[in-house]
Amino acid sequence: MAGCMDYSRKSLWAFLPGKKDEQKPVDVFFVYPTIYAHPFRKKRHHMGMVNPIYKWIAKGMCAWQGQLFARHCNFYAPYYRQLGLESFKMPLDEVMRAERMPYADVYDAFTYYLEHYNNGRPFILAGHSQGSAMLLQLMRKEFTDPALQEKLVAAYLIGFSLTRRDFKRYPHLRLAQSGDDLGTIVSYNTTAANVPLMRFLRPDSVCVNPLNWRHDGAYAGKELNEGAVLFDFGKRFRFEAPHYTGAYIDEGRGVLVIDDDAAYRLYKAKWIFKKFLMNRGSLHMLDIALFYKNLESSVKNRIDHYFESIKKAPL
Structure with missing residues (x-):
C-alpha cells in the first residue's frame, strides 16, 4: 500500500535488542x-x-x-x-x-x-x-x-476476543490448554461481575483462565494467583500483590471475571486511571497486570518445554 513503512529504520522500532544485550x-x-x-x-x-x-x-x-x-x-x-x-x-x-x-x-x-x-x-x-x-x-x-x-x-x-468461529475457520489456531503447551494462543478479557462489556468483545467469544488454564466456568481461587503487578499512584509506582484475585470464565459472555472484593479494591483505589477503568465497563487496562506473575511463569515454562521437545524429537 502507499506509504509503507521502512522497518530497516531503527527509528520505527520502540525496542530492539542492543549490541551489548545478552542474546537469549x-x-x-x-x-x-x-x-x-x-x-x-x-x-x-x-x-x-x-x-x-x-x-x-x-x-x-x-x-x-x-x-x-x-x-x-x-x-x-x-x-x-x-x-x-x-x-x-x-x-x-x-x-x-x-x-x-x-x-x-x-x-x-x-x-x-x-x-x-x-x-x-x-x-x-x-x-x-x-x-x-x-x-x-x-x-x-x-x-x-x-x-x-x-x-x-x-x-x-x-x-x-477470539470466537468459536475463528477456531473452526482457521484450524491452525489453537487455544492454550495448559501453562506450557506449544504453538497455542493465550487469550482473555478481564472484567468484574455484572458490568457491561467493551464494544470490541464479540459474540460467541472463548477464552482461557490464566490461573488454571481451563476454558469453562471452574473457579480458580486467589491462592493460584502468583501475583498481580499494579500501580498505586501517590503511594508506590510499582508493587507486586500475591494472591490478589481469583477468577472464573463467564462462559455466556466469554470473559474472565475477577473476585468481587478485588474489583471493589480497584474501584476504591486512588489511581489516576480509576474512572477510565471502571467507566468503560471492564478491567481492560489490567488484563496483563492482574495475572502478571502467572503469565511470566508460563512464558518460562513454555520456553523450557520448547527446548525439551527439540531434544526429544527424532532425528
Whole structure:
C-alpha cells in the first residue's frame, strides 16, 4: 500500500535488542495496545509515526506490559500507525477499512524481523488490545505456514476476543490448554461481575483462565494467583500483590471475571486511571497486570518445554 513503512529504520522500532544485550535463545515480537486519540475530532484516524508524545507513550506501554516477556526473550516491538480510540464509536465497515493500515505495518515489521533479526530462533507473539487484534490477523493469514508454526513457542493475544468461529475457520489456531503447551494462543478479557462489556468483545467469544488454564466456568481461587503487578499512584509506582484475585470464565459472555472484593479494591483505589477503568465497563487496562506473575511463569515454562521437545524429537 502507499506509504509503507521502512522497518530497516531503527527509528520505527520502540525496542530492539542492543549490541551489548545478552542474546537469549528465544525472541518476542510485541505489539502495543491502543494509545492514540486523534486531536480535536479531526479525520485523522491513525497514529503518526513521528509524533514524539505518542512514541514515548508507546515505548512506556511496551516496557510496562512487555517486561514479563523481555526477562526471557529478545524483545522486538515496532511502532505502527494504529487506529485511534475513536474507532470504538465508528461504524464497523469504516473500522474494517481503517484497520488495513495498522495491519500492513505490523505485517511489514514482522516480515522484516523474520528476514533480518530472527536468525532462526523460536519466537513468541505477544500483544494487548489492538496489538492482539493485529497479531490475530497475522496468525490467520500467515501461520498456515508449517515453518512459522514450528518456530512459534506461543501467542499471547490478550485483551481481544477470539470466537468459536475463528477456531473452526482457521484450524491452525489453537487455544492454550495448559501453562506450557506449544504453538497455542493465550487469550482473555478481564472484567468484574455484572458490568457491561467493551464494544470490541464479540459474540460467541472463548477464552482461557490464566490461573488454571481451563476454558469453562471452574473457579480458580486467589491462592493460584502468583501475583498481580499494579500501580498505586501517590503511594508506590510499582508493587507486586500475591494472591490478589481469583477468577472464573463467564462462559455466556466469554470473559474472565475477577473476585468481587478485588474489583471493589480497584474501584476504591486512588489511581489516576480509576474512572477510565471502571467507566468503560471492564478491567481492560489490567488484563496483563492482574495475572502478571502467572503469565511470566508460563512464558518460562513454555520456553523450557520448547527446548525439551527439540531434544526429544527424532532425528
